[in-house]
Amino acid sequence: MNAYQPPSSEVLVDIYRRMTLIKQNDERFRAVIKAGKLVMPYYSPRGQEVIPSAMSVCLTDDDYICTIYRGVHDMIAKGVPLKELWAELGGRVTGTCKGKGGPMHVTHPASGVMVTTGIVGSSMPIANGLALATQIRGEKRVAVAYFGDGASNIGAFHESLNMASVWKLPVIFVCQNNGYAEHTKYGYGTSVANIAQRAVAYQMPGVTVNGNDPIAMHKAAREAVERARDGDGPTLIEANTFRFQGHVFGDPDAYMDKHEKAAWVARDPVPLFRQWLIDSKHATEEQLAAMEADHEAQIDAAVEFTLSSEYPDVAELRRDIFKDEVIA
Amino acid sequence: MSQLPTNINTIQAVNLALDDAMAADANVIVLGEDVADGQEGGIVGVTKGLSSKYGTSRVRSTPISEQAIIGASIGASMVGMRPVAEIMLMNFTTVAMDMIVNHAAKLRFMSGGQTNVPIVIRTMTGAGFGTGGQHADYLEAWFAHVAGIKVVAPSNPADAYGLMLSCIRDDDPCLFIENMPSYWNPGTPPERGVAIPLGKANVVRTGTDVTLISYSRRVQEVMATAEALAKDGISCEVIDLRTVSPLDTETILTSVAKTGRAVVVHEAVKPFGVGAEIASRIYEALFRQLKAPVARVGAQFCPVPFSRPLEDAFVPGVVEIEAAIRATLK
Numbered sequence: 001m002n003a004y005q006p007p008s009s010e011v012l013v014d015i016y017r018r019m020t021l022i023k024q025n026d027e028r029f030r031a032v033i034k035a036g037k038l039v040m041p042y043y044s045p046r047g048q049e050v051i052p053s054a055m056s057v058c059l060t061d062d063d064y065i066c067t068i069y070r071g072v073h074d075m076i077a078k079g080v081p082l083k084e085l086w087a088e089l090g091g092r093v094t095g096t097c098k099g100k101g102g103p104m105h106v107t108h109p110a111s112g113v114m115v116t117t118g119i120v121g122s123s124m125p126i127a128n129g130l131a132l133a134t135q136i137r138g139e140k141r142v143a144v145a146y147f148g149d150g151a152s153n154i155g156a157f158h159e160s161l162n163m164a165s166v167w168k169l170p171v172i173f174v175c176q177n178n179g180y181a182e183h184t185k186y187g188y189g190t191s192v193a194n195i196a197q198r199a200v201a202y203q204m205p206g207v208t209v210n211g212n213d214p215i216a217m218h219k220a221a222r223e224a225v226e227r228a229r230d231g232d233g234p235t236l237i238e239a240n241t242f243r244f245q246g247h248v249f250g251d252p253d254a255y256m257d258k259h260e261k262a263a264w265v266a267r268d269p270v271p272l273f274r275q276w277l278i279d280s281k282h283a284t285e286e287q288l289a290a291m292e293a294d295h296e297a298q299i300d301a302a303v304e305f306t307l308s309s310e311y312p313d314v315a316e317l318r319r320d321i322f323k324d325e326v327i328a
Numbered sequence: 329m330s331q332l333p334t335n336i337n338t339i340q341a342v343n344l345a346l347d348d349a350m351a352a353d354a355n356v357i358v359l360g361e362d363v364a365d366g367q368e369g370g371i372v373g374v375t376k377g378l379s380s381k382y383g384t385s386r387v388r389s390t391p392i393s394e395q396a397i398i399g400a401s402i403g404a405s406m407v408g409m410r411p412v413a414e415i416m417l418m419n420f421t422t423v424a425m426d427m428i429v430n431h432a433a434k435l436r437f438m439s440g441g442q443t444n445v446p447i448v449i450r451t452m453t454g455a456g457f458g459t460g461g462q463h464a465d466y467l468e469a470w471f472a473h474v475a476g477i478k479v480v481a482p483s484n485p486a487d488a489y490g491l492m493l494s495c496i497r498d499d500d501p502c503l504f505i506e507n508m509p510s511y512w513n514p515g516t517p518p519e520r521g522v523a524i525p526l527g528k529a530n531v532v533r534t535g536t537d538v539t540l541i542s543y544s545r546r547v548q549e550v551m552a553t554a555e556a557l558a559k560d561g562i563s564c565e566v567i568d569l570r571t572v573s574p575l576d577t578e579t580i581l582t583s584v585a586k587t588g589r590a591v592v593v594h595e596a597v598k599p600f601g602v603g604a605e606i607a608s609r610i611y612e613a614l615f616r617q618l619k620a621p622v623a624r625v626g627a628q629f630c631p632v633p634f635s636r637p638l639e640d641a642f643v644p645g646v647v648e649i650e651a652a653i654r655a656t657l658k
Contacts, residue, residue: 125402
């Protein structure tokens with residue numbers, strides 16, 4: 001394996017581009033829901049922007065991801081086009097899935113987003129299968145399974161890590177440990193101090209990383225991706241982060257420790273990284289401001305596209321059950 | 329292709345279908361517990377010889393991890409593979425229900441048709457082996473109740489071959505139910521390379537007095553009953569569904585419109601079963617033409633028992649089927 005080289009300015013700015021795109025979209029999603037313009041169950045990823053952004057700069061469109069209901073950041077980082085993403089969350093026929101999936105089931109194979117599941121833990125067994133196809137065909141693709149800390153307590157996690165290890169599958173298990181499994185704080189439901197310790201049981205590398213540190217996260221991501229691409233098997237990455245919002249939009253998050261939350265929010269990774277990029281001369285204030293303004297314009301266009309799009313025809317109830325339309 | 333023997337059993341027939349499918353398409357792979365030859369080619373040898381012929385990359389014995397088996401099959405199928413996953417016993421599908429029901433069956437719909445899951449889940453079941461309450465249930469009604477998965481249940485070796493070819497070629501998930509106690513029963517060989525269409529029932533006996541509808545192993549008991557009753561001048565038409573879902577309603581209604589009577593027979597427990605669905609479809613279409621209520625014959629509403637006399641009494645046999653037929657003729 002090559003010694004880790006810190007990313008170039010170009011890559012660092014690309015990580016930030018994805019981070020701020022996630023943050024800006026998330027803020028707009030919540031605003032639009034609050035204004036009553038769109039109705040959906042929304043699971044904010046605010047605070048977790050670094051993880052998929054640093055992962056995704058190590059991936060190509062040919063690489064696969066499987067993500068979960070709190071996955072809009074993973075989708076945006078992987079490159080799902082905003083108009084189709086927004087329209088899907090709006091239940092419009094112009095959405096990625098014709099409005100038939102919704103926020104918990106966004107799929108966009110063109111950007112490698114193969115499955116978004118609403119079932120805790122279920123991204124992992126399917127990511128194994130994508131990796132298995134790659135392995136059998138001798139391709140160089142890798143598959144990433146995103147999941148949360150709560151999902152490391154469900155059987156699918158253990159079955160998947162064991163199988164991936166036995167078969168040396170090119171898969172990366174990325175646990176976004178945000179400290180809360182729905183409403184339950186980490187320590188109440190998880191036996192180990194660090195989820196990465198569980199990798200030991202499956203004879204694979206387990207890495208605990210500060211998931212809010214773009215460079216540390218990028219290093220972990222790149223090493224795991226290279227390892228998978230080189231045929232050396234899976235890695236478990238535990239990326240520690242924090243969920244700035246409640247479990248689901250509208251959740252008053254009374255179960256969260258106010259001081260803990262305030263401390264994490266004070267270290268919001270998006271403005272911190274922005275300032276660091278400027279201070280370290282990787283980017284200028286003007287460059288990033290222009291990027292953010294461009295994102296706002298893209299989001300304006302996506303919202304407008306969504307609100308002016310049609311809902312799917314009720315005939316869609318008979319389509320995509322099977323290949324052939326089901327007869328009414 | 330080699331000459332087939334005069335008789336072939338279901339183990340050989342499924343093996344032959346897998347072999348032919350793997351020879352024809354490099355995307356066909358086999359996954360499951362003990363399926364490779366190093367593990368004796370399956371617990372009853374259905375996959376024997378395949379890993380030696382096609383390699384252990386394509387024919388993989390798995391850990392005992394039903395969620396991981398189905399998950400791996402789903403993922404591989406979404407990018408063009410044609411996995412045939414073995415869940416050794418139908419009761420073990422319960423361990424993988426999330427993968428089967430929430431994912432395999434729904435990903436095509438939830439993705440708006442961008443992805444599909446062309447997997448076959450092979451599983452065996454059936455009372456008669458003294459395996460007790462967790463190894464012999466017929467659970468097909470659960471799966472038939474889920475949109476997006478096909479449920480296939482052959483009654484004989486030739487059908488098992490032709491239906492398996494169709495399942496592998498199908499672009500959507502198929503659950504393929506094999507009856508364990510009748511695995512070794514010989515039957516006529518299939519026509520090599522010829523698939524039997526899914527969703528089409530087979531009228532295996534024509535008659536005029538009553539329509540008997542069944543699938544999987546119970547077709548054998550239904551046919552035996554029909555032959556016995558013929559000696560009493562009772563003319564039974566027998567429909568072997570072959571596919572439970574999508575159900576071939578047209579063939580059922582055409583027959584019942586002719587006979588005016590129907591008896592549905594399955595090994596699954598009777599309440600809330602496939603028989604109830606079929607009876608309802610008949611009533612909805614033919615209520616005024618029926619000469620008698622539709623009868624349902626199914627297992628007792630209890631777990632599959634171990635003790636031989638209890639197991640024998642649990643499974644509906646010729647006696648129960650004949651009684652139901654005679655009741656509709658009163």
